[in-house]
Amino acid sequence: MLWRLRARVGYAVARRLFHWSWLVKQPRGWRWLEGQFARMANLGDVAAQSFYGHILLFRGQGLAAREEGVRLLRLAASGGDAKAAYQLGVLSLAGNTRQAPDDLEAVRWWTLAAAAGHALAAQRLADLYREGRPGLPADAEQAARFAQRAQALGL
Numbered sequence: 001m002l003w004r005l006r007a008r009v010g011y012a013v014a015r016r017l018f019h020w021s022w023l024v025k026q027p028r029g030w031r032w033l034e035g036q037f038a039r040m041a042n043l044g045d046v047a048a049q050s051f052y053g054h055i056l057l058f059r060g061q062g063l064a065a066r067e068e069g070v071r072l073l074r075l076a077a078s079g080g081d082a083k084a085a086y087q088l089g090v091l092s093l094a095g096n097t098r099q100a101p102d103d104l105e106a107v108r109w110w111t112l113a114a115a116a117g118h119a120l121a122a123q124r125l126a127d128l129y130r131e132g133r134p135g136l137p138a139d140a141e142q143a144a145r146f147a148q149r150a151q152a153l154g155l
Contacts, residue, residue, distance in 0.1 A: 004043065011040035011048060041072055046079035053084060077109060082116035085109045089121060103128065103136040114146065119153035122146045 014036035023029040037055065040048035049072045056069030070091065076084035089109035095101035107128065113121035126146035132138030 007036075007039050007043055010036040011045070015051075044075075046076050046081050049073070049079070050076035050081040050084040054087065057087070077112060080116055082113045082118035082121070085113035085116065086118045086121045089113060089124070103133045107136065114149055114153075117153060119150050119155035122150035122153060123155050126150060 014033045017023050017029075018033060024033065034052075034055075037048060037052040041052045053069045053072030053076055056065045057073065058069075060066055060069055070088070073084040073088055077088050086109070089106040092102045092105035092109060107125065110118075110121040110125045110128075114125060123146070126143045126149075128136060129139045129143035129146060
């Protein structure tokens with residue numbers, strides 16, 4: 001129980017120190033910050049999984065860091081994090097060297113994100129359904145529904 005409290009306090013301090021660029025540039029300081037983020041993410045905290053997943057995806061060194069970032073984003077999105085679900089939709093639609101673009105997977109993640117209140121995900125869904133894609137036929141009714149959802153969310 002005490003170790004969970006220690007992890008939460010360490011994570012809160014690390015999130016505050018993350019904005020101090022001089023500390024982030026120090027290898028020892030960065031390793032400490034990463035350790036705090038990783039510990040909290042491994043304890044199942046959805047916000048920490050999303051935050052650290054984004055860091056690893058965009059700033060991680062090497063393919064293993066990117067893969068771990070995607071894994072953490074999947075966990076966070078499954079836990080209800082809208083930003084993580086949106087980012088997974090973007091990744092699915094873009095594809096990479098190991099995986100072709102997958103429109104249906106993007107729709108699945110963006111539907112989760114829109115349900116969790118992510119306005120841009122709803123807008124991207126409206127655009128996808130309006131234009132249609134290979135494997136995803138155009139659907140004016142769905143496009144209108146998601147455009148209305150995006151507008152309701154403030155976009």
